[in-house]
Amino acid sequence: MDLKENSSIIVIMNQNIATIRKHYSTLTDEKIRSLVGKDLLTLTPDGLQVLKEEVVKRDLPLLKSIDDAFKQEELINQLILDKCNEIRDLPCPICNSNEYKLNAIQLTTVTSLLATNVKKQLHIGCNNCLMELKQSAEDKTSLLGWWGFWGLFETSKALRINDIGAEELKLDRPSSALTTYVSELIEEKTLIARSLHNVSN
Numbered sequence: 001m002d003l004k005e006n007s008s009i010i011v012i013m014n015q016n017i018a019t020i021r022k023h024y025s026t027l028t029d030e031k032i033r034s035l036v037g038k039d040l041l042t043l044t045p046d047g048l049q050v051l052k053e054e055v056v057k058r059d060l061p062l063l064k065s066i067d068d069a070f071k072q073e074e075l076i077n078q079l080i081l082d083k084c085n086e087i088r089d090l091p092c093p094i095c096n097s098n099e100y101k102l103n104a105i106q107l108t109t110v111t112s113l114l115a116t117n118v119k120k121q122l123h124i125g126c127n128n129c130l131m132e133l134k135q136s137a138e139d140k141t142s143l144l145g146w147w148g149f150w151g152l153f154e155t156s157k158a159l160r161i162n163d164i165g166a167e168e169l170k171l172d173r174p175s176s177a178l179t180t181y182v183s184e185l186i187e188e189k190t191l192i193a194r195s196l197h198n199v200s201n
């Protein structure tokens with residue numbers, strides 16, 4: 001990512017925080033109280049940070065709940081990272097090698113034969129296997145995807161998204177496809193545990 005791209009992302013992030021800040025500043029104390037009373041982990045980290053600022057500014061006795069949510073979020077992020085690293089140490093499910101750490105990529109393949117068909121699939125494997133899969137998704141999409149207006153639109157979008165996924169594989173850390181996969185698994189498990197807890201009570 002070059003410097004210009006990086007600074008435009010920072011501008012978007014700042015705009016996002018400014019919008020949330022403006023929104024929270026218009027809410028009544030009562031509304032802020034009810035927001036804090038709900039599940040704070042459904043807020044984005046930016047949302048939680050701005051809510052904290054608002055609580056401090058209004059001197060509302062809600063700081064502990066927000067700080068607890070920050071701590072909980074930190075624990076969840078650590079859990080996600082630990083689980084990702086456990087997966088990364090497994091042998092590759094495609095070539096069986098354990099020479100390289102595993103990672104994940106979500107590949108989009110577009111075919112436009114009778115109608116434009118967009119297929120998204122998550123793959124977990126070593127970088128060599130994932131790059132081979134990316135190449136074959138790219139070949140198939142380039143050959144079969146671009147027929148018709150929607151095909152052309154979806155083809156260029158798919159090729160771009162697959163490229164971004166492949167760029168992430170070059171970094172020695174869990175890709176966003178892997179962290180999303182793991183966090184969805186954890187979320188699903190937590191929801192099941194919660195519903196079992198509710199049933200047993």
Ligand SMILES: [Zn+2]
Binds near residue numbers: 095097125
């Ligand atoms: Zn492999």
